[in-house]
Amino acid sequence: MKLQFKLAAGVVVVAAAVSFAQKPKNIKPGWNLFSPAQDVQLGKEAAAEIEKQVAVVDNPQLTEYVNRIGKKLIAQPEAGQYPYTFKVVYDKSINAFALPGGPSYVHTGLILSADNEAQIAGVVAHEVAHVALRHGTSQVTKAQALQLIAGLGGAMAGGGLLGQLAQMGAGLGANSLILKFSRSAESDADLLGARMMAKAGYDPIEMAKFFEKLEAQEQSSGRSIPQFLSDHPNPGNRVKAVSAEVKLMPARQYTKGDTADLSRVKGVIGGLPVPAKANTNFRADSGGVPARPNGQMKQFSSKGLAFKYPANWEVFQNQQSSEVTIASREGIAENNGNAEIAYGAIVGLAQTRSQVNLDNDTRAFLDQMQKNNRDMKPSGEAAKRFQVSGANALLNVFFGPSAFKGQREVDAVVTVEHPQGLLYMILIAPEGEYPKAQPFFDQMIQSLQFAR
Ligand SMILES: [Zn+2]
Numbered sequence: 001m002k003l004q005f006k007l008a009a010g011v012v013v014v015a016a017a018v019s020f021a022q023k024p025k026n027i028k029p030g031w032n033l034f035s036p037a038q039d040v041q042l043g044k045e046a047a048a049e050i051e052k053q054v055a056v057v058d059n060p061q062l063t064e065y066v067n068r069i070g071k072k073l074i075a076q077p078e079a080g081q082y083p084y085t086f087k088v089v090y091d092k093s094i095n096a097f098a099l100p101g102g103p104s105y106v107h108t109g110l111i112l113s114a115d116n117e118a119q120i121a122g123v124v125a126h127e128v129a130h131v132a133l134r135h136g137t138s139q140v141t142k143a144q145a146l147q148l149i150a151g152l153g154g155a156m157a158g159g160g161l162l163g164q165l166a167q168m169g170a171g172l173g174a175n176s177l178i179l180k181f182s183r184s185a186e187s188d189a190d191l192l193g194a195r196m197m198a199k200a201g202y203d204p205i206e207m208a209k210f211f212e213k214l215e216a217q218e219q220s221s222g223r224s225i226p227q228f229l230s231d232h233p234n235p236g237n238r239v240k241a242v243s244a245e246v247k248l249m250p251a252r253q254y255t256k257g258d259t260a261d262l263s264r265v266k267g268v269i270g271g272l273p274v275p276a277k278a279n280t281n282f283r284a285d286s287g288g289v290p291a292r293p294n295g296q297m298k299q300f301s302s303k304g305l306a307f308k309y310p311a312n313w314e315v316f317q318n319q320q321s322s323e324v325t326i327a328s329r330e331g332i333a334e335n336n337g338n339a340e341i342a343y344g345a346i347v348g349l350a351q352t353r354s355q356v357n358l359d360n361d362t363r364a365f366l367d368q369m370q371k372n373n374r375d376m377k378p379s380g381e382a383a384k385r386f387q388v389s390g391a392n393a394l395l396n397v398f399f400g401p402s403a404f405k406g407q408r409e410v411d412a413v414v415t416v417e418h419p420q421g422l423l424y425m426i427l428i429a430p431e432g433e434y435p436k437a438q439p440f441f442d443q444m445i446q447s448l449q450f451a452r
Pocket of ligand 1: 126130181185186189231232233
């Protein structure tokens with residue numbers, strides 16, 4: 001009896017699931033206080049800013065190739081009416097991004113890693129879907145509604161929408177709301193993008209296959225996340241969801257694109273000169289990074305505190321505090337007029353209310369640091385205890401988005417029991433650079449000296 005009952009219930013559940021899955025999801029833009037015209041304006045301003053930082057490839061064959069793919073996609077009703085543009089960025093990381101209102105960029109690394117044109121089309125369709133669904137400005141709306149209601153009209157009148165958003169902390173910096181999306185936005189962009197590419201004639205299952213490939217890369221390389229997955233986080237069961245969406249589409253003939261054409265384009269990329277441009281992601285893995293320690297060390301000494309630091313780095317005194325930033329000029333990225341350190345060190349003394357308690361004060365310091373850098377996450381490794389200059393010290397490691405756009409960064413935070421407070425030394429490098437930086441960081445830590 002019991003068994004029969006269970007079976008019957010199971011059948012009902014399965015039937016319900018099937019009827020639910022057969023109906024395609026209605027995907028609509030979310031709440032948005034911006035007008036579509038403001039999306040376009042913001043995108044133009046952001047594109048001008050970003051193109052100063054990344055290396056846009058000026059090659060007619062590549063431009064033609066991505067534009068041909070892009071035009072097929074934006075001819076579909078899902079893309080809406082935006083002035084889309086498609087450009088190639090010289091960058092080894094597997095990524096693509098789009099700005100509100102249409103400016104879209106495909107990294108050379110993404111083209112090189114694609115098995116066929118349909119996979120590139122899948123990623124571009126995903127980006128176009130973000131634009132059409134206005135995810136960037138919708139995210140800013142949700143995060144900054146009150147300030148927007150107070151200020152948007154004025155921003156429009158005076159131009160400089162991006163500048164206004166930057167003042168609210170919603171500009172183009174690391175973890176930009178405009179460039180990094182929520183998981184539900186990702187899932188909608190996947191589905192709408194898959195529909196768009198299918199209507200354009202591309203085999204939509206190739207989108208799922210490309211995501212599958214990125215996920216496999218992530219698993220095989222351990223901690224290193226393909227850039228696309230870091231900016232476009234997996235909403236969960238991404239491959240399954242796209243595959244299920246594809247099953248709902250009417251059967252038809254699809255193309256994966258021309259193989260010879262893609263090989264030719266890959267050859268063109270292989271022959272491109274490596275561009276020299278400041279503060280771009282490709283720089284960190286192109287060798288000879290100016291931000292990297294050059295081998296020599298020199299001595300820092302001030303107010304009873306001394307340590308060694310890389311000789312090609314400079315000391316910058318922070319205006320509002322006793323903190324110093326030590327980095328090369330190339331290690332400091334400028335995002336919207338704000339200086340952000342991508343490769344270097346920050347050293348300072350945090351005041352404590354009473355005698356230093358290394359564990360408690362470190363915890364309070366790290367909490368504050370995470371409040372100021374919302375996307376910094378602990379590495380999960382236990383804090384390491386050691387001694388410097390005869391004092392107790394702790395090492396905690398964090399990960400976060402790098403100010404070198406599109407990369408992950410490692411932040412090694414050393415805290416030391418100092419007679420006047422909690423001495424801290426934060427050592428920062430893009431993840432890909434970290435193995436090269438670590439010996440120098442170790443020397444900086446080991447050389448710490450202070451009067452007791
Ligand atoms: Zn996305």
